[in-house]
């Protein structure tokens with residue numbers, strides 16, 4: 001029986017986030033340049049995005065470039081930026097055809113102007129699409145995001161626009177990069193590493209974590225279905241007891 005047919009469509013994760021890891025190792029294992037790993041990683045991005053739209057996942061967030069990734073060799077960063085531009089140019093039609101809205105989180109203005117402009121263009125073109133919201137985390141770090149949030153709220157407190165006792169979860173949400181991003185239900189990390197690496201620390205409070213040894217360029221829709229099935233076999237208690245859930 002195919003994995004897809006085993007998925008309960010009533011209990012799909014609303015928001016899937018993915019730490020796409022292992023492009024470099026995939027290339028090294030094959031005696032290829034790291035850049036070829038990233039190019040093949042971009043093919044996986046396409047397959048995963050199209051599959052999520054097809055099976056009706058509402059939010060997909062991909063960790064495409066972290067704040068720490070700026071420390072990689074200059075040439076690798078340049079090639080990643082070029083790959084981002086070419087992927088955006090190539091895939092804008094696919095996003096439109098599949099009714100996918102592109103959004104971003106991260107310090108977008110720190111990206112090269114060409115990348116930032118291309119992103120803004122695709123975000124504008126797809127803003128009314130409704131089937132799936134695809135969010136790319138770029139020049140992103142969750143702690144930096146939380147620092148930004150604390151600074152903005154502190155300023156509002158200082159100017160008497162908000163009182164400290166009224167600061168709650170929704171106030172924090174309203175100061176994140178994207179105020180409409182819901183909590184993550186399922187977080188996937190490829191390549192065998194089992195860590196969070198400064199990704200969506202606020203939104204993953206109750207996420208189910210799925211780690212696979214598959215390297216990102218080898219990850220395919222069957223691996224995605226496997227992760228979703230694994231998620232559907234878990235009991236999400238949100239602090240309650242099993243009995244309370246029955």
Ligand code: FPP
Nearest residue numbers: 020021022023024025038041042045064087
């Ligand atoms: C991690 O693999 C991957 C990245 C840092 C970049 C992710 C980029 C892509 C998947 C390609 C393009 C993206 C889009 C959105 C079109 P790694 O280089 O850290 O692998 P390693 O740990 O094996 O070295």
